Amino acid sequence: xxxxxxxxxxxxxxxxxxxxxxxxxxxxxxxxxxxxxxxxxxxxxxxxxxxxxxxxxxxxxxxxxxxxxxxxxxxxxxxxxxxxxxxxxxxxxxxxxxxxxxxxxxxxxxxxxxxxxxxxxxxxxxxxxxxxxxxxxxxxxxxxxxxxxxxxxxxxxxxxxxxxxxxxxxxxxxxxxxxxxxxxxxxxxxxxxxxxxxxxxxxxxxxxxxxxxxxxxxxxxxxxxxxxxxxxxxxxxxx
Amino acid sequence: xxxxxxxxxxxxxxxxxxxxxxxxxxxxxxxxxxxxxxxxxxxxxxxxxxxxxxxxxxxxxxxxxxxxxxxxxxxxxxxxxxxxxxxxxxxxxxxxxxxxxxxxxxxxxxxxxxxxxxxxxxxxxxxxxxxxxxxxxxxxxxxxxxxxxxxxxxxxxxxxxxxxxxxxxxxxxxxxxxxxxxxxxxxxxxxxxxxx
Numbered sequence: 001x002x003x004x005x006x007x008x009x010x011x012x013x014x015x016x017x018x019x020x021x022x023x024x025x026x027x028x029x030x031x032x033x034x035x036x037x038x039x040x041x042x043x044x045x046x047x048x049x050x051x052x053x054x055x056x057x058x059x060x061x062x063x064x065x066x067x068x069x070x071x072x073x074x075x076x077x078x079x080x081x082x083x084x085x086x087x088x089x090x091x092x093x094x095x096x097x098x099x100x101x102x103x104x105x106x107x108x109x110x111x112x113x114x115x116x117x118x119x120x121x122x123x124x125x126x127x128x129x130x131x132x133x134x135x136x137x138x139x140x141x142x143x144x145x146x147x148x149x150x151x152x153x154x155x156x157x158x159x160x161x162x163x164x165x166x167x168x169x170x171x172x173x174x175x176x177x178x179x180x181x182x183x184x185x186x187x188x189x190x191x192x193x194x195x196x197x198x199x200x201x202x203x204x205x206x207x208x209x210x211x212x213x214x215x216x217x218x219x220x221x222x223x224x225x226x227x228x229x230x231x232x233x234x235x236x237x238x239x
Numbered sequence: 240x241x242x243x244x245x246x247x248x249x250x251x252x253x254x255x256x257x258x259x260x261x262x263x264x265x266x267x268x269x270x271x272x273x274x275x276x277x278x279x280x281x282x283x284x285x286x287x288x289x290x291x292x293x294x295x296x297x298x299x300x301x302x303x304x305x306x307x308x309x310x311x312x313x314x315x316x317x318x319x320x321x322x323x324x325x326x327x328x329x330x331x332x333x334x335x336x337x338x339x340x341x342x343x344x345x346x347x348x349x350x351x352x353x354x355x356x357x358x359x360x361x362x363x364x365x366x367x368x369x370x371x372x373x374x375x376x377x378x379x380x381x382x383x384x385x386x387x388x389x390x391x392x393x394x395x396x397x398x399x400x401x402x403x404x405x406x407x408x409x410x411x412x413x414x415x416x417x418x419x420x421x422x423x424x425x426x427x428x429x430x431x432x433x434x435x
Contacts, residue, residue: 012417013398016391017325020399046433047424049317051392052279052324053373054345060277060294065269068295072262072302146307166307195332196395197325 007037015044017196025171136216137238144168144234146198151216151237157209162202162216167194167234170220176234177225178202181215189216191225250315257305269298272316276323282393283327284334293330297323328395345377345385369432376426384419387412 007030013019014027031038133152140147146166153160162178170176170193178189194200204210218235248267256264276297280290300322308318377385383405390401398416402409427433 009413009417012420013391013413015420016416018391018395018397018401020397043424044420045317047420047427048392049313049320050373050423050427050432051377051388052275052320053370054377055278055282055393056344057274057370058278058281058290059274060291064277064291064294065266065273068269068298069262069266071295071299072265075299075303195325195329197322197329199329 004034004037007034008040011037011041012044015041015048020172021169022171022173024169134211138162138164138216138218138235139238140166140235141233143232147218147235149218149235149237153210157211158206160204160206160210162189162192162200162204164192164194164198164200164202164218164235166198167200167218169194169196169198173223174220175223175225176200176218177221177229178204179217179219179229180206180210180213181217182213186217186229187213188225188227191221251310254305254308254315257302262302265298265302268301268315268319272319275316275320279320279323279393280327283324283395284331289330290327293323293326297326300326324392324395331395345374345389372430372432373427376423376430379426380419380422384415384422387415388419391416 007027010019010023010027014024019027031041133154134157136151136153138147138149138151144167147164148166149162149164151160151162164176167176175191175193177191179186180189181187189204189206190202192200192202216237217229217233219229220232220234221230248264250268250271253264253268257268273294277290277294280293280297281287284290284293297319301319308315312318313321380388387401387405390396390404391398396404398412399409402412405412424433428435
């Protein structure tokens with residue numbers, strides 16, 4: 001049985017997002033069934049929220065706003081395609097081409113990786129041709145309804161990046177595993193963990209063409225991964 | 240096409256407009272919160288360049304994910320600064336050579352200043368007053384509580400890491416942080432920064 005006092009002790013740290021994964025999972029479980037602690041947590045979070053005003057005030061350069069507006073103008077069409085347009089059938093497949101490299105950089109940037117590193121990697125992928133990139137959208141299942149994923153396949157169709165967001169933080173005993181599905185066969189694409197904000201990026205290097213796979217899935221597996229997927233499916237590609 | 244005037248609109252309206260694809264609404268939201276996001280990113284990462292990237296990424300994320308915002312969960316400011324903080328801490332953790340430990344410095348109490356603010360002088364004054372009250376509240380905390388809180392909030396250290404850094408028992412760190420947040424909450428209620 002969970003010690004209420006122990007949870008009380010952890011609530012302020014939980015509100016700050018500074019608990020270890022296993023303790024955070026313990027508190028999450030308790031909060032799901034305890035209104036008292038949930039209310040206390042809300043109070044702590046209100047105070048945590050205001051701590052931002054304790055940072056010395058610094059203003060960004062005026063040019064940053066211009067950069068932002070240019071960036072969103074460049075992604076507007078891409079965003080429309082990603083969010084509202086059903087994927088076009090291409091090569092009889094469920095892929096559709098990315099319109100702009102800028103869109104890709106934005107997507108990857110949102111995942112919280114080092115932008116400079118990714119831009120260098122992106123240039124390598126595009127180095128051979130004036131590249132189109134293939135994008136597969138992924139959505140969370142009922143087990144992770146807010147989960148979102150973008151699977152970006154490079155020109156050679158053997159390198160890709162999965163950008164996952166809004167996935168629950170797992171305890172130390174579990175990780176997410178990507179599966180590439182073809183003819184009922186599931187091949188592991190890699191394992192990953194998300195950061196405290198639910199983001200992760202996974203680089204995939206495949207021996208065969210990624211376009212050979214019909215579907216991509218993400219499951220929860222024991223840390224280190226599994227040879228075959230379990231049945232805790234959290235994200236699937238959209239067809 | 241005439242410019243829209245969103246200067247008096249609340250954030251919920253702006254978010255709705257952003258969902259509808261209105262970039263002017265995003266521009267207004269940016270003007271309101273640019274310094275909050277940028278200041279947070281700088282104090283967390285200690286890098287002006289990283290703070291610029293983070294600020295761009297945060298507002299781009301707002302643009303792309305405005306449709307996921309849920310007013311019942313948190314005010315827009317809390318949602319936005321939460322994204323900024325998480326993003327900044329992630330960048331910090333990915334730095335190969337994380338800066339040597341030093342306790343981040345809270346903003347000092349200073350005479351009210353009203354920086355150039357696109358939202359107008361009334362809004363700037365109101366924001367400055369809130370900032371001042373919050374900094375006054377932080378100033379009432381014992382130094383050891385402020386230090387522990389700063390390491391948790393601005394650097395994303397776990398309580399175990401903070402205990403190690405400050406060479407204190409884990410229980411002591413937990414108590415300091417709990418007492419700090421409880422006292423702050425009480426002061427925020429008394430000063431009507433928060434509602435009871």
